[in-house]
Amino acid sequence: MSHTSAWLILSAACCVAAPAIAVQYLTAEAAQKLLFPEATAFAPRTVRLTPTQKQWVEAQAGVRMRYSEQPVWQALADGKPVGWFVLDEVYGKHEFITYAVALDPTGAVRGIEILDYRETHGGQIVNPKWRAQFEGKRFGAPLRLDHDIQNISGATLSCKHIAEGVRRVLALHEVALK
């Protein structure tokens, strides 16, 4: 086969890409109500980190932060703050996983929810028992697979990236929400 025809095959393969399949389990609003059932309002408090803060978060969490801006809401129950709702994305093997972290006013994880799962494999991360491992975790917790977070066989990449993402959210709380 000539080199030209080989390139044509590669180009043709690019053109027949199937559309991405997005599986949405929760909207942000539904996740907010699940994580803070007592809340009566959610006030947007989008966090915009300075370059220094972003570097600090990355250094503390040990993972990259792709954007300087983080969508955050303060959960209020009759005007009284009851915690933070942080919307985040992490890499799956092929696509992003959208999830939310709920923090209580002291910065401890109250719960996490998976919103959009567009990944080919590793869907077991929505298992409530697996997600419950994060409850009560605070800034400084290792959040490492096979250490304080159990791995799910066949979903290692998703488990690892969610754990890293929660570590990043806890560092963000430490620098911008305390």
Added chain:
Amino acid sequence: MARMRPLTAGLVLAAVLGPAHADENLFGYVYGAETLPRGASEAYLWWTHRSDKGLGHYAADDLKMELEHGFTDRAQASLYLNFARHDIAGSAPIEDGQPEYPDRHNTRFSGVQASFKYNVLSPVKDPIGLALYIEPGYSRVHKVSGRPQRERSIEFKLIAQKNFLDDQLVWAFNLTPELEWRRFTDTGEKERELELEATTGLSYRFAPKWFAGIEARYHSEYPDFAHREHWALFAGPTLHYGDKHWWATLTWLPQIKGSPADPARSDRLHLDEHEKSEIRFKLGYNF
């Protein structure tokens, strides 16, 4: 969207996705260190097209059908059925005034293989991924000439994989010695040789579900397990797409350099035992 309870969402997702699969091939030639999870299975179709010996006409296709199963979260096994097509006209090397093998135009069942892979270290959890692989095989058609044969082979593979940039950039390296013993059934001639191969690849997730990268393959042969008779280096692009239940990988590996070169064919490539170009397409289906 209507609110869905987490447990319900989990059950729906488990029903939709089925078991998770980790042994998706990002490369055409290079193996990754991950294995299928326990209980998961995968069916593959491999098609490798080899062409152009710089003299006459040469085109060959190697077709493999593979069934793979994860027996534990670290150990998997595969069975292969192989077929070979040869379209050869005037491209055989000349020895003592005669072509080493005749022209032929046919497609045949060429043999069977089995493979066993054990994941020692995970490329996602551990500093570097590592796996051991062994593949015994039986072949009744010579890969290059298409001559009828009875060949027994055993291939060993050391697989290393390192992920970078939040696992979006994947590097893998394989070192593969293979021992072969064959008897050509048309002449009774016997051969034995060692094939030593090193492959490496780098692939990056450039868009959701898409990986693109490069692969390189060094291949050499040692007849009678003694001195190196020839070698060839291939390198080229690779493209991978992964969907919910299936994935596909396309790799093109032109020969970059080889030795010894036959001036009648090329001044820089080894084309007696290899070809100018190889294209491999792999299709995998998870179930």
